[in-house]
Amino acid sequence: MKEALTSLLEQALQSLVAAGTLSDGEVVSPKIEHPKDPSHGDFATNLAMVLAKRAGMPPREFAQRLIDALPDNSLIEGTEIAGPGFINFRLSQASNTGVIREILTQGAEYGYQRHTRRGKVQVEFVSANPTGPLHVGHGRGAAIGDSLSRLLTATGWDVHREFYYNDAGQQISNLALSVQARAKGLTPENANWPDDGYRGEYIADLADAFLKKEAVAAADREVAANGDSDDLDNIRAFAVAWLRREQDADLKAFGVQFDEYFLESSLYDGGEVDRVVEELTINGHTYEQDGALWLRSTEFGDDKDRVMRKREGGYTYFVPDVAYHRNKWRRGYQRVINEQGADHHSTITRVRAGLQGLDAGIPDGWPEYVLHQMVTVMRDGAEVKLSKRAGSYVTLSDLIDWVGRDATRFFLTARAATSQLTFDIDLARSQSNENPVYYIQYAHARVCSVERKARQQDPDWTPTDGLESLDTLIEPEALALALTLSRFPEVVSTAAERLEPHDIANYLRGVAGEFHSFYNAHKMLDAEPPVARARLALADATRQVIANGLALLGVSAPESM
RNA sequence: GCCCCUGUAGCUCAGCUGGAUAGAGCGCUGCCCUCCUAAGGCAGAUGUCAGACGUUCGAAUCGUCUCAGGGGCACCA
Numbered sequence: 001m002k003e004a005l006t007s008l009l010e011q012a013l014q015s016l017v018a019a020g021t022l023s024d025g026e027v028v029s030p031k032i033e034h035p036k037d038p039s040h041g042d043f044a045t046n047l048a049m050v051l052a053k054r055a056g057m058p059p060r061e062f063a064q065r066l067i068d069a070l071p072d073n074s075l076i077e078g079t080e081i082a083g084p085g086f087i088n089f090r091l092s093q094a095s096n097t098g099v100i101r102e103i104l105t106q107g108a109e110y111g112y113q114r115h116t117r118r119g120k121v122q123v124e125f126v127s128a129n130p131t132g133p134l135h136v137g138h139g140r141g142a143a144i145g146d147s148l149s150r151l152l153t154a155t156g157w158d159v160h161r162e163f164y165y166n167d168a169g170q171q172i173s174n175l176a177l178s179v180q181a182r183a184k185g186l187t188p189e190n191a192n193w194p195d196d197g198y199r200g201e202y203i204a205d206l207a208d209a210f211l212k213k214e215a216v217a218a219a220d221r222e223v224a225a226n227g228d229s230d231d232l233d234n235i236r237a238f239a240v241a242w243l244r245r246e247q248d249a250d251l252k253a254f255g256v257q258f259d260e261y262f263l264e265s266s267l268y269d270g271g272e273v274d275r276v277v278e279e280l281t282i283n284g285h286t287y288e289q290d291g292a293l294w295l296r297s298t299e300f301g302d303d304k305d306r307v308m309r310k311r312e313g314g315y316t317y318f319v320p321d322v323a324y325h326r327n328k329w330r331r332g333y334q335r336v337i338n339e340q341g342a343d344h345h346s347t348i349t350r351v352r353a354g355l356q357g358l359d360a361g362i363p364d365g366w367p368e369y370v371l372h373q374m375v376t377v378m379r380d381g382a383e384v385k386l387s388k389r390a391g392s393y394v395t396l397s398d399l400i401d402w403v404g405r406d407a408t409r410f411f412l413t414a415r416a417a418t419s420q421l422t423f424d425i426d427l428a429r430s431q432s433n434e435n436p437v438y439y440i441q442y443a444h445a446r447v448c449s450v451e452r453k454a455r456q457q458d459p460d461w462t463p464t465d466g467l468e469s470l471d472t473l474i475e476p477e478a479l480a481l482a483l484t485l486s487r488f489p490e491v492v493s494t495a496a497e498r499l500e501p502h503d504i505a506n507y508l509r510g511v512a513g514e515f516h517s518f519y520n521a522h523k524m525l526d527a528e529p530p531v532a533r534a535r536l537a538l539a540d541a542t543r544q545v546i547a548n549g550l551a552l553l554g555v556s557a558p559e560s561m
Numbered sequence: 562g563c564c565c566c567u568g569u570a571g572c573u574c575a576g577c578u579g580g581a582u583a584g585a586g587c588g589c590u591g592c593c594c595u596c597c598u599a600a601g602g603c604a605g606a607u608g609u610c611a612g613a614c615g616u617u618c619g620a621a622u623c624g625u626c627u628c629a630g631g632g633g634c635a636c637c638a
Contacts, residue, residue, distance in 0.1 A: 520602040
């Protein structure tokens with residue numbers, strides 16, 4: 001619809017050029033917007049105000065010339081000039097309700113563009129180290145990353161979802177030592193508890209399972225415990241597998257899946273880390289100082305150079321990160337999107353600097369990052385501190401238990417990643433009936449309920465029956481709803497471009513609101529048969545859009561509630 | 562000290578690649594079920610869009626500065 005209007009305006013501009021009102025170089029491409037106020041029509045453009053100065057006449061006068069130059073068409077029923085020079089368009093009834101046919105025809109594909117082939121994109125998200133259960137922050141990353149992946153898939157990208165973790169570093173050693181201490185009967189209060197040991201309750205569970213010689217299977221590994229509390233290697237391997245299994249269970253409960261689990265250790269094993277250091281050195285981007293090897297990252301916009309190899313010999317953490325991303329590049333991803341917590345912000349410059357230093361033709365702004373701000377958890381009116389070591393700890397699975405998967409996902413994706421998020425557990429629990437997600441789901445369930453009734457009355461009824469009588473949809477509520485439904489494809493592509501899934505949540509709340517208004521104002525089943533069928537078609541189109549939208553958020557669309 | 566994010570209704574947040582009287586949910590006030598799910602609708606109250614200056618025909622939106630909150634600036638990961 002927007003495209004059609006744009007094209008009409010372009011034709012109008014061309015004829016003004018032909019008439020000498022404008023010169024060729026002065027033409028700009030028209031911008032169409034959706035007015036907030038319905039009295040301003042269905043669509044509006046500020047084109048006249050933008051071009052008035054160049055055309056040498058007042059905006060309102062130029063607007064009139066533009067309207068006069070519009071080709072004949074069946075889309076627009078009325079135009080008006082308003083305010084300082086806006087041109088408002090009102091759609092004809094037929095072009096407005098035509099979207100219903102489109103939606104019913106395309107069904108589960110409406111709003112998506114899976115057919116366009118945009119290329120390969122890798123989305124890395126969650127990437128939690130296996131040192132504890134997933135917490136609320138991981139949950140936000142999981143919800144946003146998964147939703148991004150769904151959006152990109154829906155808009156034609158070939159998406160690869162990846163989870164990266166370190167299975168062999170210092171943190172894992174601390175984990176193993178903590179479990180070993182537990183297995184030997186120590187508790188975190190004990191003086192001999194490891195210095196940087198983990199203190200959560202799960203360490204005790206883990207130690208029990210180890211002593212019972214349990215075998216665990218995670219998505220990417222299987223390990224059997226031998227129960228020997230002196231065998232640190234076995235403890236380490238078992239602990240990693242046990243926690244990975246826990247994380248898998250949480251992710252599954254959250255509806256999140258990955259195509260690949262990538263191990264940091266594989267970069268060392270395959271020599272990729274060493275090779276990256278070697279190449280950076282050959283390319284002249286490193287220097288030795290104070291016994292350490294430095295990357296001259298200031299050449300690439302960093303505010304200071306960074307140590308790559310410590311005096312003691314080990315690499316700093318960003319070196320394998322560079323190797324990992326070079327690995328991604330070699331796998332052929334033109335686009336890589338990393339969804340991480342904002343506390344990883346400092347890595348962006350370093351990783352990109354390292355990649356630039358490889359002189360491998362990697363673009364400047366590659367990879368892309370989506371960083372989410374902190375989640376503050378409120379319980380009993382007070383902030384719950386997230387500390388693995390202290391063990392007071394809101395896990396993702398706690399949250400799912402308390403407020404449900406759909407509400408958790410919705411809450412965590414419905415706000416912009418750049419905004420800090422306050423998750424008030426008491427509020428989410430005590431008022432779970434009034435969660436916005438239910439408002440949207442209820443609209444979906446309501447349509448399903450009406451459709452069940454319609455089938456009871458007439459077993460042969462199908463939603464497309466109403467396409468014959470769409471011209472009977474004349475109520476303001478029906479036309480407003482149809483217009484909103486027609487915006488869905490645009491909302492999806494914009495959300496995908498901006499990498500902002502919360503646009504979908506906001507849009508769906510609007511759709512649900514307009515449907516509820518329509519539902520309360522007009523009976524569907526009791527109307528005259530052609531009218532009833534048309535309204536049912538509109539309702540079914542609404543159901544489809546809500547279902548397609550919720551699918552992008554990983555939230556279910558129930559048929560009854 | 563430097564960098565990033567944020568500051569909009571009592572609360573939680575949209576709107577931010579500039580547009581016409583600033584929105585939603587919760588909460589608050591009053592209505593609407595002999596009727597397809599009232600987990601709903603309708604009507605109403607609520608704002609120094611943190612502040613100042615600037616750019617513009619037009620600024621919550623862009624720029625500079627100030628203030629406030631959060632995060633980051635390791636030879637930790």
